[in-house]
Amino acid sequence: MITVRDLKKIYAGRVPVSALRGVSFEVARGEFVGIMGRSGSGKSTLLHQLGLLDAPTAGRIIIDGVDVLGLSETQKTLFRLHSLGYVFQEYALISELTALENVHLPARVLNGRKGRRDYEQAKELLDIVGLSDRLHHYPHELSGGEQQRVAIARSLVNRPKIVFADEPTANLDSQSAKVVLELFRKLNKELGQTILMVTHEPDDKQYVNRVIWLQDGLIERIEGSAAGLSVDSRPDGNGIQ
Amino acid sequence: MIAKERPPPGGLVVIRRRAPERQPCGKLSVSKSYPITVFKNLKTAAYLAYKTISRGKKAANALMVFIMSLAFINLVFISSILNGVVVAIDRQLKTNVVSNIVIEPQEEPVRKDYIQRVQELREDIGRLPGVAATSRHYKLSGTVIFDKNKDGRSVRRGSQIIGVDPEIEKDFSEVAAKMVRGRYLDGTGSGDIILGLDLAGGPGASSTIDNLKGADVGDKVEVVFNNGVTRKYTVRGIYQTNFALVDHMAFITSKESETVIAAYDSASQVLVRVEPSASEERIMAGIRKLSPALVVRPWTEYSGMFSGVSSTVSTITAVISAIGLVVAAVTIFIVIFVNVTNKRRQIGILKAIGIQERIIIYSYVLQALFYAVSGVIFGTLITLFALVPYFASHPLELPVGSISLALNWTRFAANIGMLLGAALIAGCVPSWQGARENILKAIWGS
Numbered sequence: 222m223i224t225v226r227d228l229k230k231i232y233a234g235r236v237p238v239s240a241l242r243g244v245s246f247e248v249a250r251g252e253f254v255g256i257m258g259r260s261g262s263g264k265s266t267l268l269h270q271l272g273l274l275d276a277p278t279a280g281r282i283i284i285d286g287v288d289v290l291g292l293s294e295t296q297k298t299l300f301r302l303h304s305l306g307y308v309f310q311e312y313a314l315i316s317e318l319t320a321l322e323n324v325h326l327p328a329r330v331l332n333g334r335k336g337r338r339d340y341e342q343a344k345e346l347l348d349i350v351g352l353s354d355r356l357h358h359y360p361h362e363l364s365g366g367e368q369q370r371v372a373i374a375r376s377l378v379n380r381p382k383i384v385f386a387d388e389p390t391a392n393l394d395s396q397s398a399k400v401v402l403e404l405f406r407k408l409n410k411e412l413g414q415t416i417l418m419v420t421h422e423p424d425d426k427q428y429v430n431r432v433i434w435l436q437d438g439l440i441e442r443i444e445g446s447a448a449g450l451s452v453d454s455r456p457d458g459n460g461i462q
Numbered sequence: 463m464i465a466k467e468r469p470p471p472g473g474l475v476v477i478r479r480r481a482p483e484r485q486p487c488g489k490l491s492v493s494k495s496y497p498i499t500v501f502k503n504l505k506t507a508a509y510l511a512y513k514t515i516s517r518g519k520k521a522a523n524a525l526m527v528f529i530m531s532l533a534f535i536n537l538v539f540i541s542s543i544l545n546g547v548v549v550a551i552d553r554q555l556k557t558n559v560v561s562n563i564v565i566e567p568q569e570e571p572v573r574k575d576y577i578q579r580v581q582e583l584r585e586d587i588g589r590l591p592g593v594a595a596t597s598r599h600y601k602l603s604g605t606v607i608f609d610k611n612k613d614g615r616s617v618r619r620g621s622q623i624i625g626v627d628p629e630i631e632k633d634f635s636e637v638a639a640k641m642v643r644g645r646y647l648d649g650t651g652s653g654d655i656i657l658g659l660d661l662a663g664g665p666g667a668s669s670t671i672d673n674l675k676g677a678d679v680g681d682k683v684e685v686v687f688n689n690g691v692t693r694k695y696t697v698r699g700i701y702q703t704n705f706a707l708v709d710h711m712a713f714i715t716s717k718e719s720e721t722v723i724a725a726y727d728s729a730s731q732v733l734v735r736v737e738p739s740a741s742e743e744r745i746m747a748g749i750r751k752l753s754p755a756l757v758v759r760p761w762t763e764y765s766g767m768f769s770g771v772s773s774t775v776s777t778i779t780a781v782i783s784a785i786g787l788v789v790a791a792v793t794i795f796i797v798i799f800v801n802v803t804n805k806r807r808q809i810g811i812l813k814a815i816g817i818q819e820r821i822i823i824y825s826y827v828l829q830a831l832f833y834a835v836s837g838v839i840f841g842t843l844i845t846l847f848a849l850v851p852y853f854a855s856h857p858l859e860l861p862v863g864s865i866s867l868a869l870n871w872t873r874f875a876a877n878i879g880m881l882l883g884a885a886l887i888a889g890c891v892p893s894w895q896g897a898r899e900n901i902l903k904a905i906w907g908s
Contacts, residue, residue: 269902272814274814274902275900294819295818295819298813298817298819300816301814301815301816302816302817303816305816307814309814309905313807313811313814313905314811315513315808316517317517317518326815327815327816327817329509330816330817330821331816376815379816
């Protein structure tokens with residue numbers, strides 16, 4: 222599903238910073254992978270490159286057979302719309318849209334206004350994340366946990382190949398965080414949704430199939446295994462083959 | 463496709479996914495895989511713009527529309543009031559001075575002072591299609607002398623004295639209808655004169671023009687014509703057209719003029735009024751055919767110094783319109799720029815979830831156009847139903863006449879087009895800048 226080869230990211234500036242220094246790994250379809258590491262280890266940077274929100278300095282990213290770094294900006298945008306879902310740390314909802322409209326928006330862009338089925342599906346997704354009674358509430362009328370669940374529903378509406386979650390529980394209380402993580406796990410188990418989640422909470426390991434540990438822009442080790450993939454947890458930063 | 467099934471006991475609903483569509487490896491043509499048309503983009507942009515406006519603060523929206531209305535009114539009002547000055551000058555010239563076409567005595571090969579056999583000429587001209595009426599004027603010059611207190615300390619003022627046929631002139635110019643005191647001339651009034659208010663002086667007269675210091679109805683004035691003839695007249699009336707050029711003249715009858723210059727059936731000028739639908743050019747050609755020796759001119763050639771006023775007014779209008787347009791454009795730019803700046807993170811989110819830059823730009827441009835169109839609509843309503851009626855009933859009184867708003871519909875349409883164009887550019891630039899920003903920078907604000 223995802224193949225990452227020798228991915229590097231250097232932030233230019235007076236003192237260039239190497240956030241990723243050659244990361245390679247693969248993710249199989251249907252996996253729930255956690256990306257963990259200390260602050261500054263490069264985990265969010267990695268997710269941003271995979272989610273096509275930023276451009277790496279070097280390396281390759283192949284998602285479902287598509288060498289995504291070769292796409293134009295417009296193609297990347299369309300690829301994000303069609304194939305990727307993204308859940309941000311800070312909810313990232315559109316303030317002028319209700320929960321239902323927020324979830325429906327990507328489907329509306331993809332399929333046009335007449336996509337009534339998309340509308341119904343947006344409702345179903347909000348039902349799934351437990352917000353069927355909050356369809357017409359605006360983001361400011363929802364709690365942090367509820368907003369994050371809306372964001373999760375939105376990330377799923379176009380049936381993406383992969384959902385990326387960037388510390389989705391960082392701003393939530395423990396109870397809300399647990400609800401969100403349970404939701405991800407169930408989506409992964411019951412829907413077969415491929416999920417890559419950045420987290421800094423060691424306890425979150427229990428929800429994922431595998432954990433890629435990063436340190437100083439390199440893979441430190443990989444814990445766990447995925448069916449059909451042999452996992453090499455060498456601490457040389459080159460991940461699995 | 464996700465399908466929902468009954469939830470297992472104690473579990474979450476089970477959703478089943480349709481097998482994902484496989485993409486060809488390596489060489490993916492995204493544009494073919496995801497055919498999103500421009501129309502669909504515009505619909506989405508319109509949706510986002512609508513949501514932003516409808517969920518925005520009502521007072522802020524109302525203020526923005528109000529500002530746009532003022533910007534539009536500024537464009538229309540200034541140009542209309544200045545256009546009103548030009549229209550007033552033109553109307554005064556045509557109504558009270560020269561009408562549509564002026565016929566003057568021959569200049570070549572021998573210059574003559576008067577047109578001869580005027581009655582016959584007028585009858586011939588009157589038969590030309592499109593001619594509404596004709597009139598003749600004797601243009602005389604002289605000095606009007608008035609001894610108000612009959613103490614020998616008379617006031618002398620140079621003036622143009624026009625000889626007219628009173629009954630014809632009543633239908634030809636406004637002077638007869640603009641008497642402020644006394645009465646108009648009549649056919650037998652050989653000893654009568656009427657004076658413009660600015661020549662007579664007294665209450666209501668212009669303080670900037672030398673006058674006779676208060677000649678009034680019934681007073682006796684002496685006129686020394688330029689040919690040396692001196693006559694005494696009784697002031698029968700004082701008129702005021704509000705056109706300084708006319709209000710500094712005096713009128714006597716044609717019969718009286720003929721006795722002054724010892725002429726008969728002649729005129730200094732024959733004026734021709736043309737029906738509104740008729741062509742001045744065609745009638746002028748017809749007149750030249752009737753009397754090739756006479757000089758035939760359109761009224762515009764007599765606007766003289768006023769043509770300078772017109773061109774100056776046009777220049778001022780253009781400058782003020784341009785400034786108004788820039789102010790409107792800058793206003794829209796600032797509003798959209800502030801909007802884009804405040805929505806920077808939101809724009810990043812929209813891009814992150816796969817909404818194209820062009821949709822985001824379209825949505826902000828549509829917002830700008832919404833404000834501009836609303837401003838144009840409200841501005842038009844205020845102009846047509848408030849300003850125009852107000853100035854029609856309360857015109858500005860200037861030396862060229864009563865000035866009201868003269869809407870030039872071509873310019874009006876151009877103003878609408880320019881404001882919308884300004885909105886388009888002013889909405890496009892900041893939204894383009896905002897939409898081009900790196901997604902992560904936009905979201906995290908770094």
